[in-house]
Amino acid sequence: MTDRSETIAAEADVSAIEEPAVAVRDRNRKKKKGKWTLQSVFALVLALLPLIGFVIFSGFTLVISFIAMFFNINIYDLTDPFVWNNFRAFWLVFDPNYYPNDFAINVSGYFYKSLGITFWIACAQLISLTIAIGISWLLSKKWRGSNVFMVLFFVPYICSGVAVSLMWRWVFNGNFGFINAIFGTEIDWLNEPMAVPWIIILAIVWQAPGYGIVMYRAAFAAVDPALYEAASLDGANEWQKFRYITLPSISPTTFYLLIAGVGAGLLTYDMAALIAPQGWGDNIGGPENMGLTLMRLVYWLIGDSVVRTEDAFASCASVISWVLFLFTGVASMILFRIRDRRMKDVY
Amino acid sequence: MSTETLQAEMKGTAAQPAPAAPCAAKPKKRKAVGKIIGYTILIIYCLFLFLPMYTILATSFTSQFQLTSTMSFVWWPEFTIQPYIDVFEQDPYAWSNGISSFALGFLNTLWITLIPLVVGLVVSGLSAYSFSKLEFPGKEKLFVVEVFMSMIPLGAFxxxxxIFYSMIGWTGTVLPLIVPGLFGSVGTMFFLRMYFDGVPKQIFEAARIDGLGQFGCFFRMMIPLAVPAFVAQFIFGFVGGYNSYMGPLLYLNGQDEYITLQLFLSRVSTVFTGTGMENVHCAAAVLGMLPLIIIYCFSQKLFINGIAVGGGKE
Structure with a gap:
């Protein structure tokens, strides 16, 4: 390593013979490069700072949640001995027919229910993405006022999830709701199990496209106008131009938004927890648990493990967190793979 | 990539002649029809975005009397600002902290967000500066490792x-919300480094020869030169911190003296629902959204260009 950099430095010297002052400074710098001086150690420490934070706070969380999958732990008193749980948490989470006597709550029932709902909420990102493409395509025409529209369309993105949830709860309120006022119905939407997931999806679709629209603005602006001109000379119509020029050109942005969106969708918490708050008894995720996402289930298990320290609740929460981690990881890996293949097709 | 390049790019396309402008009459007519349809779609989307906002705005100006006597949505309220006064006076935490919980939540949100954000930006900046302008063995390898680690989607944890924070006794305090942020983030570092790489190294060498230390180089030269990059990261850090709900809910553990604005909002909605005081909860939601919307109104360019340049943060 040192040898190589020194030969490079030597070569640089040869090429810089005409400017001696610069060459000397250059050589001094290049000589320093491969060695541990006080300054380079200091530079390394500065460079490491974000990694140190990452290792302490994410690394330990990973390790402890991994251990917690296999041991019953008392999360308030870690001096309690860890008790090997014989894969009990895995049975509790995955096997619907596993009902131990001492365990009153059907974790796997909640798990499968929330899995389905989380899946649908993550799929809702496709709706947001379609809206974002359509709207930013219209905005890319540079009609009069398109900048004003852009500024308006970004507003939902800066609103907090809590405020947005309160807003949609108010829109669908049984007594005072705007929806009931328009349609003259008297439905208590928020307690209607079939309506709850759709209200959550609606709230997400209301908020999410603003980000995509702004990201697409740069992408649409970067499409080579010569391609459009060539296409119009060949007699292509608007749809063909959109399908065969615009869409392939913006696909890197599309895949980035899809990865980020699906990841965020799988981790939905705020909107679901506020639109369908925990009800009585078994309804931990709103009416008939129709607003229960995986993150909410983890939160509920952690919250309850505070009360029942001896149970395997923290272990179940760890198992579900790791499942969720696998989902987010696999989702982004699949999308990266598709993107790479698409890139090969295009170029 | 700087804001200027981006703007130039956008202006460039704007200045381009509209593609496909053959002067035949028929396409022109079709174009007009297309324009009408396009505007209709844009306006419908605007209604979809802003009608729900109007509903809470209208209710937030409705008196409790009007609300309970009509028992349905009030389109045009008899204007009153009483709900906004009630946000401060009808405290959902029963005045347990001595001052209005809304004000307390707002102040708490500010310092809980700003301290880790500002310190974290400086630390990420120092790290990026080290990667971009200083030398040490194995630099590029370390950079790859850090960026690879930051790509692991850890949101699920x-x-x-x-469990980890309760193990070290930090639950029920603000520490889990502040301390991790103080170390900066690899994502921010990565973004800042790309920006710093565009600044020529020679000016720092000149400054070093003139006797400026490395910290002086960073604070007095790099930060002023990279203001747009820092502003972009700051805006999205601030929006994210201001709006975050799950973290405070989880770690603050019902410690009322640390409530944040978002916790206050969710508390209002649970306490006031079904009591005929929904106008207060709409007013609280409007007040909660207002600060960011006001900032946005005065600096939409920063927001929109910042997101396109910085990619934003969640």
Whole structure:
């Protein structure tokens, strides 16, 4: 390593013979490069700072949640001995027919229910993405006022999830709701199990496209106008131009938004927890648990493990967190793979 | 990539002649029809975005009397600002902290967000500066390792990290919300480094020869030169911190003296629902959204260009 950099430095010297002052400074710098001086150690420490934070706070969380999958732990008193749980948490989470006597709550029932709902909420990102493409395509025409529209369309993105949830709860309120006022119905939407997931999806679709629209603005602006001109000379119509020029050109942005969106969708918490708050008894995720996402289930298990320290609740929460981690990881890996293949097709 | 390049790019396309402008009459007519349809779609989307906002705005100006006597949505309220006064006076935490919980939540949100954000930006900036302008063995390898680690989607462990923080006794305090942020983030570092790489190294060498230390180089030269990059990261850090709900809910553990604005909002909605005081909860939601919307109104360019340049943060 040192040898190589020194030969490079030597070569640089040869090429810089005409400017001696610069060459000397250059050589001094290049000589320093491969060695541990006080300054380079200091530079390394500065460079490491974000990694140190990452290792302490994410690394330990990973390790402890991994251990917690296999041991019953008392999360308030870690001096309690860890008790090997014989894969009990895995049975509790995955096997619907596993009902131990001492365990009153059907974790796997909640798990499968929330899995389905989380899946649908993550799929809702496709709706947001379609809206974002359509709207930013219209905005890319540079009609009069398109900048004003852009500024308006970004507003939902800066609103907090809590405020947005309160807003949609108010829109669908049984007594005072705007929806009931328009349609003259008297439905208590928020307690209607079939309506709850759709209200959550609606709230997400209301908020999410603003980000995509702004990201697409740069992408649409970067499409080579010569391609459009060539296409119009060949007699292509608007749809063909959109399908065969615009869409392939913006696909890197599309895949980035899809990865980020699906990841965020799988981790939905705020909107679901506020639109369908925990009800009585078994309804931990709103009416008939129709607003229960995986993150909410983890939160509920952690919250309850505070009360029942001896149970395997923290272990179940760890198992579900790791499942969720696998989902987010696999989702982004699949999308990266598709993107790479698409890139090969295009170029 | 700087804001200027981006703007130039956008202006460039704007200045381009509209593609496909053959002067035949028929396409022109079709174009007009297309324009009408396009505007209709844009306006419908605007209505979809802003009608729900109008509903809470209208209700927030409705008196409790009008609300309970009509028992349905009031389109045009008899204007009153009483709900906004009630946000401060009808405290959902029963005045347990001595001052209005809304004000307390707002102040708490500010310092809980700003301290880690500002310190974290400086630390990420120092790290990026080290990667971009200083030398040490194995630099590029370390950079690859850090960026690879930052790509692991760890959001799924957001809640289970409670076990770790309770183990070190930090739950029920603000520490889990502040301390991790003080170390900066690899994502920010990565973004800042790309920006810093565009600044020529020679000016720092000149400054070093003139006797400026490395910290002086960073604070007095790099930060002023990279203001747009820092502003972009700051805006999205601030929006994210201001709006965050799950973290405070999880770690603050019902410690009322640390409530944040978002916790206050969710508390208002549970306490006031079904009591005929929904106008207060709409007013609280409007007040909660207002600060960011006001900032946005005065600096939409920063927001929109910042997101396109910085990619934003969640």
């Amino acid at each position: 957001g809640i289970i990290s409670y």
